[in-house]
Amino acid sequence: MTTQALQELQQLEEAIPKILEIAKGFGLDFYPMRFEICPGDIIYTIGAYGMPTRYTHWSFGKSYHRMKTQYDYNLSRIYEMVVNSDPCYAFLLEGNTIIQNKMVAAHVLGHCDFFKNNTYYSATNPKDIIESMSVAADRFRRYEMSQGQRKVEAFIDSVMSVQEHIDPHRKIKRKETRNARSKGCCSHDKLETPYDDLWDLDKSKHQCSCSGGCTKKHAKTPEQPEKDILLFIMENSKDLQEWQLDIISVLRDEMLYFWPQMQTKIMNEGWATYWHLRIMRNLDLSEADAIEFAKMNAGVILPSRNSINPYFLGLKMFEDIEKRWDKEFGEGAGREKIFEIREMDNDTSFLRNYLTKDLVEELDLYLYRRIGNEWKIVEKNWKTIRDHLVSSMTNAGFPVIVVEDGDYGRRGELYLRHAFEERELDIKYLENTLSHVFNLWSRPVHLETKIDNKPVLFTFDGEKSGRKFI
Amino acid sequence: MVKIPIRSLEQYRFRYDSRKQKHAGQGDGKSQVGDVLGSEQQPAPGKGPGAGELPGQDYYEAEVTIDEVAQLLFDDLSLPNLEEKKNKKLASETVEFRDVRKHGIQSNIDRKRTILEVIKRNALSGSPGLHGITPEDLRYKTWEITPKFESSAVVLAMMDTSGSMGPFEKYIARSFFFWMVKFLRTKYESVEIVFLAHHTEAREVTEEEFFTKGESGGTRCSSVYKLALELIDNRYPLQDYNIYAFHFSDGDNLTSDNELCIRLIDQLLLRCKLVGYGEIEGPYYYTSTLNSYFKRITNSRFVSVSIRDKSGVYPALKSFFKNPDPKGG
Numbered sequence: 083m084t085t086q087a088l089q090e091l092q093q094l095e096e097a098i099p100k101i102l103e104i105a106k107g108f109g110l111d112f113y114p115m116r117f118e119i120c121p122g123d124i125i126y127t128i129g130a131y132g133m134p135t136r137y138t139h140w141s142f143g144k145s146y147h148r149m150k151t152q153y154d155y156n157l158s159r160i161y162e163m164v165v166n167s168d169p170c171y172a173f174l175l176e177g178n179t180i181i182q183n184k185m186v187a188a189h190v191l192g193h194c195d196f197f198k199n200n201t202y203y204s205a206t207n208p209k210d211i212i213e214s215m216s217v218a219a220d221r222f223r224r225y226e227m228s229q230g231q232r233k234v235e236a237f238i239d240s241v242m243s244v245q246e247h248i249d250p251h252r253k254i255k256r257k258e259t260r261n262a263r264s265k266g267c268c269s270h271d272k273l274e275t276p277y278d279d280l281w282d283l284d285k286s287k288h289q290c291s292c293s294g295g296c297t298k299k300h301a302k303t304p305e306q307p308e309k310d311i312l313l314f315i316m317e318n319s320k321d322l323q324e325w326q327l328d329i330i331s332v333l334r335d336e337m338l339y340f341w342p343q344m345q346t347k348i349m350n351e352g353w354a355t356y357w358h359l360r361i362m363r364n365l366d367l368s369e370a371d372a373i374e375f376a377k378m379n380a381g382v383i384l385p386s387r388n389s390i391n392p393y394f395l396g397l398k399m400f401e402d403i404e405k406r407w408d409k410e411f412g413e414g415a416g417r418e419k420i421f422e423i424r425e426m427d428n429d430t431s432f433l434r435n436y437l438t439k440d441l442v443e444e445l446d447l448y449l450y451r452r453i454g455n456e457w458k459i460v461e462k463n464w465k466t467i468r469d470h471l472v473s474s475m476t477n478a479g480f481p482v483i484v485v486e487d488g489d490y491g492r493r494g495e496l497y498l499r500h501a502f503e504e505r506e507l508d509i510k511y512l513e514n515t516l517s518h519v520f521n522l523w524s525r526p527v528h529l530e531t532k533i534d535n536k537p538v539l540f541t542f543d544g545e546k547s548g549r550k551f552i
Numbered sequence: 553m554v555k556i557p558i559r560s561l562e563q564y565r566f567r568y569d570s571r572k573q574k575h576a577g578q579g580d581g582k583s584q585v586g587d588v589l590g591s592e593q594q595p596a597p598g599k600g601p602g603a604g605e606l607p608g609q610d611y612y613e614a615e616v617t618i619d620e621v622a623q624l625l626f627d628d629l630s631l632p633n634l635e636e637k638k639n640k641k642l643a644s645e646t647v648e649f650r651d652v653r654k655h656g657i658q659s660n661i662d663r664k665r666t667i668l669e670v671i672k673r674n675a676l677s678g679s680p681g682l683h684g685i686t687p688e689d690l691r692y693k694t695w696e697i698t699p700k701f702e703s704s705a706v707v708l709a710m711m712d713t714s715g716s717m718g719p720f721e722k723y724i725a726r727s728f729f730f731w732m733v734k735f736l737r738t739k740y741e742s743v744e745i746v747f748l749a750h751h752t753e754a755r756e757v758t759e760e761e762f763f764t765k766g767e768s769g770g771t772r773c774s775s776v777y778k779l780a781l782e783l784i785d786n787r788y789p790l791q792d793y794n795i796y797a798f799h800f801s802d803g804d805n806l807t808s809d810n811e812l813c814i815r816l817i818d819q820l821l822l823r824c825k826l827v828g829y830g831e832i833e834g835p836y837y838y839t840s841t842l843n844s845y846f847k848r849i850t851n852s853r854f855v856s857v858s859i860r861d862k863s864g865v866y867p868a869l870k871s872f873f874k875n876p877d878p879k880g881g
Binding site for chain 2: 144243387450
């Protein structure tokens with residue numbers, strides 16, 4: 083290591099406690115921090131894997147090469163990687179200047195405070211996520227030894243294709259389903275609460291086949307449409323072996339862990355940016371450092387014509403909220419408000435509740451779409467834009483697909499339904515994904531969706547895919 | 553060097569059709585409804601304004617040399633029914649150490665044999681043991697030059713150059729022969745290739761003429777078969793050569809000639825290891841082509857293919873040069 087690098091390392095070592103102090107002074111509340119400086123290929127490996135201890139899969143290699151190429155050609159670089167874990171690991175890119183590293187450290191503290199305090203993260207297990215992922219990776223390696231690498235890989239491919247289809251709010255819902263399950267199909271059973279009979283008011287009497295003498299449960303599985311496709315497959319597929327169930331279970335847990343990060347992208351980045359700005363302003367920066375910091379910050383919050391920069395939008399929204407609350411309720415009320423928001427909201431509620439007309443106009447947000455061969459701006463109305471943003475982030479931006487019937491046609495076939503909300507699915511992807519679902523279910527699989535507003539049923543029976551309008 | 557795009561490795565999932573959707577963006581403060589953010593020349597995915605955002609197809613490029621491609625393509629191909637022939641052609645010379653002599657180069661001393669000689673001599677002289685090496689004990693390894701022979705083969709490349717063979721047909725036929733020649737020269741050191749071109753008359757041409765010259769006139773395929781038979785009988789005795797004949801035509805043969813063709817093909821089959829006929833299906837539609845006559849030939853050493861476009865060239869190559877034992881490639 084050159085003396086200069088060594089000096090910079092010492093400087094950083096001295097700066098970090100100061101940065102922690104300032105952050106605590108602002109009221110940020112984070113896990114114990116672990117900073118590590120890594121060369122580019124390590125940072126990009128961790129970035130591609132998403133975690134430092136995950137199982138291996140070719141798709142991680144694919145994203146590694148994409149990111150690494152962009153880095154090698156100086157198109158984009160990631161300055162840091164931070165993991166929602168306790169203690170919190172932050173990986174800094176070797177070759178960052180000292181001032182970049184200070185900013186990154188400050189930024190990371192914002193993320194860590196968010197991980198620790200936002201309510202949507204309360205079900206993640208930051209204490210043992212790193213350990214449990216590495217244990218799972220070990221088990222996957224053993225499966226590769228016993229089952230053959232290709233077989234395991236192909237199975238992971240299939241599970242990954244529906245990995246987002248979990249129910250992140252299952253914890254809230256579970257009680258409800260247990261109630262539904264203890265009931266028969268009619269309301270002759272014991273009522274759990276005095277108001278339970280209200281649920282059946284809009285049903286005509288004895289519409290089900292039990293003619294009132296309900297003793298058995300519904301024959302239909304699932305009783306209610308099930309959003310957690312992975313869980314449903316785990317519990318109901320008849321042909322899966324232990325190792326396969328384990329893989330599904332691990333990938334599902336992973337998604338539950340990553341989900342909060344996916345649904346708070348704007349808030350989380352906005353929050354971290356908001357705080358790195360304020361922490362850096364409290365450090366004694368030389369003139370040259372201040373300019374370098376300003377340049378780097380400008381790069382981070384650079385708006386894009388083709389997408390929303392979450393750093394910029396989030397930052398602007400937090401600042402706007404603080405200003406508005408200060409104005410209305412007096413100095414200090416704004417800061418209190420944004421701390422409350424970072425605890426209670428996710429991106430959809432954040433945007434729905436706090437993106438204002440003034441801000442949309444100030445930021446010059448718009449919607450565009452393809453018309454003929456051109457991509458044109460089609461919408462400047464602030465409410466439409468806000469609602470579009472909210473709906474595009476609903477369910478973390480994934481289509482909502484539920485299991486409607488696990489015994490379709492009484493042949494044990496899987497019937498999925500896309501909860502259609504004005505947005506069509508990518509047909510080519512749909513058909514290929516269905517064949518992956520078939521690999522998990524081992525019986526014909528169906529998906530109902532809409533094309534041009536007409537309901538269509540896609541089917542994959544193991545050999546060929548078909549579609550018919552219904 | 554050629555670049556071959558490899559369609560990668562897409563990760564399928566249920567996703568929205570991004571091209572039918574609205575997307576959000578941010579302007580510089582002056583954006584208006586109707587502003588154009590970008591346009592596409594061709595409707596190609598991933599070429600929209602959000603090159604990084606909108607999903608496209610993943611392509612990876614591999615850089616390979618033409619020889620590497622050829623190597624890969626030719627891996628599974630070989631001359632079928634190749635037999636040992638008397639008149640073997642010299643393919644290469646190899647050096648093998650397989651003789652031991654009393655004289656030779658110091659660096660080639662065979663120590664083991666030398667020591668054995670010492671022990672033997674001492675034992676005979678009554679004082680057994682390993683002692684006293686004399687110049688007579690020394691043994692040297694010596695090499696011999698071994699010529700390596702390969703069964704020789706001759707390939708007759710016959711092409712229809714008549715007027716009905718338009719640019720497309722000629723392109724296909726020449727593509728086939730180009731790759732065939734490339735294949736033969738890559739895999740075999742001593743294969744002779746004879747080029748024959750014909751319309752109503754056939755003649756032997758040079759390789760360059762074969763690949764560049766166009767002619768016109770009617771078509772009489774029997775002419776080239778006759779020429780082939782003559783050449784074989786005069787130049788390539790059966791006991792010395794494995795003979796292969798390949799003919800490409802658009803099948804638009806003089807109808808009265810077809811019967812004769814079949815008889816001549818039968819003659820060729822008596823002499824050849826394989827007779828291949830490729831017919832190029834052009835934009836015209838012929839009710840009775842040569843190919844439909846050739847359907848009557850049942851000999852398994854006669855192979856006919858029809859090619860519709862240039863993607864058919866490789867399959868044709870594969871069906872002619874099928875490797876009977878793929879592992880032995």
